[in-house]
Amino acid sequence: MxxxxxxxxxxxxxxxxxxxxxxxxxxxxxxxxxxxxxxxxxxxxxxxxxxxxxxxxxxxxxxxxxxxxxxxxxxxxxxxxxxxxxxxxxxxxxxxxxxxxxxxxxxxxxxxxxxxxxxxxxxxxxxxxxxxxxxxLPAELNLDEGVLVEPLTIAVHSLKLTGEPVPDTAAVLGAGPIGLSVLLAARAVGVRAVYVTDKIDGRVEVARKAGASWAGNPDREDIIARMISLAPEGLDAVYECCGDQSAFSQAVELLKPGGRLLIIGIPTGDRISFDIHALRRKELSLHNVRRQRFCVREAIDLIRNKQVDxxxxxxxxxxxxxxxxxxxxxxxxxxxxxxxxxxx
Ligand SMILES: [Zn+2]
Ligand SMILES: [Zn+2]
The missing domain is CATH 3.90.180.10 (Medium-chain alcohol dehydrogenases, catalytic domain)
Incomplete structure (x- = not known):
């Protein structure tokens, strides 16, 4: 073959x-x-x-x-x-x-x-x-959608790992397929406001069309000031989906006390650093996401039921x-x- x-x-x-x-x-x-x-x-x-x-x-x-x-x-x-x-x-x-x-x-x-x-x-x-x-795969799903089930499972798993209550406000940092899937899954479980950032303008636009409450490019504007103006108390959850050090630092600034950071992206290097004083003063929770577990059926159903496209x-x-x-x-x-x- x-x-x-x-x-x-x-x-x-x-x-x-x-x-x-x-x-x-x-x-x-x-x-x-x-x-x-x-x-x-x-x-x-x-x-x-x-x-x-x-x-x-x-x-x-x-x-x-x-x-x-x-x-x-x-x-x-x-x-x-x-x-x-x-x-x-x-x-x-x-x-x-x-x-x-x-x-x-x-x-x-x-x-x-x-x-x-x-x-x-x-x-x-x-x-x-x-x-x-x-x-x-149900008859309604084509093989492309079958491929896109896998990134969606990671998003579904990430939302589950976020725990209760479902966040009211969240940011998704990085709008590649995983970030966009997290956006869709967050919407599907009822996160009210989802803000999305990406350094590629085209992806910012795609995120807007896919349902982001706001989307912006960190190279073009002060995305922290913007998100804090939209959610003055800070965010309930941040989904890091790009593996970039700057995103980890932004997450710590964006989260409200008690907020939850879900680490999903794969960094290029082997080390990432955090402002430990901000982490401890806000008592932030960090949760790594390792792919997914038991989410495939659910991801397929989300697509079939047209809760996500x-x-x-x-x-x-x-x-x-x-x-x-x-x-x-x-x-x-x-x-x-x-x-x-x-x-x-
Ligand atoms: Zn993959
Ligand atoms: Zn085993």
Whole structure:
């Protein structure tokens, strides 16, 4: 089968690779239909790794994907041939302390699609996954929406981790696919005012259209003064979705005492700093978000029930052969790209 392989920093080649095989009775073979080029894929492409997850070449990336079931193992009960599925990219052991504690997203033996030293990715014609990782797509959802389920699950999880009560005011710092998904999920759960920032004017505009109460560019205006004028007591929650040091500092300023900071973005460096005195005086809560757990069904239902519309995020489409162009486009934030999707 054909696959797009990372072969060095900034290099992708389409080559023939062996077909994947069903190994367990509970596995399904999925013909990949669409793959999103995610920020983490771009880290692997442009920098060769994230933290200590270093790519060994050649390597297939890609974890946001949807497709059609083409073969099932003898013990597969729920999925059948021809089913269209959104893929949950995390394969968990189900037996470690984390899995037993209901935290499979921090499973000790977690294997994640398209992650170095874990699992080869989805930028190829076929992948094998356990049946439990395939989530049936209702007829109303197309394969692009199936791809966009994955970033939406992270948003749904982030809103859950925020806890009660649902914030009245919130900021989303960074309006890429994750930030925009958080905006949509926040609206869906009833956050009254959601303010969004991004350094790309096009994304600020997209955030406005997607339902932000206000959106602005920190390079063009004093976004803190603006948000504080809109919410003089400060914000209940901030969703950091860009990994930029400046956003962490803004979050600490923006939050009201007792406010909650959800850290979702992937920083380029390995260290982020905070004004500890502001953190302690305001008694702010910091919560890291590690992907998601148990949110796939809910994300699919949010789309199906038209509580959120994610389709505007699929801005560009490429063939597998043109994977490199997709990565270059996404890495350069060019041409108004939100999510580049590779269709097979
Ligand atoms: Zn992703
Ligand atoms: Zn586990």
């Amino acid at each position: 054909k696959a797009a392989l990372l072969t060095g920093i900034g290099k992708i080649e389409v080559r023939e690779v062996p077909e994947p095989q069903l190994t367990k009775n509970t596995d399904v073979l999925i013909r990949v239909g669409a793959v999103g080029v995610c920020g983490s894929d771009i880290h692997y492409y442009s920098e060769g790794g994230i933290g200590d997850q270093i790519v060994r070449y050649p390597f297939i990336v890609g974890h946001e994907c949807s497709g059609t079931v083409e073969k099932v193992g003898p013990s597969v009960r729920r999925l059948k041939l021809g089913d269209r599925v959104a893929v949950d990219p995390a394969i968990v052991c189900g037996a470690c302390d984390q899995c037993l504690a209901g935290r499979p997203n921090t499973c000790r033996r977690l294997l994640y699609l398209g992650t170095p030293n874990q699992l080869s990715g989805a930028l190829c014609e076929r992948i094998v996954m356990p049946e439990e990782n395939g989530f049936l 994610v389709r505007f995020m699929a801005t560009h489409r490429f063939a597998l052969e043109d994977a490199r162009q997709a990565f270059e486009l996404a890495a350069g934030y060019r041409d108004g790209v939100i999510r580049a999707i590779i269709s097979l």
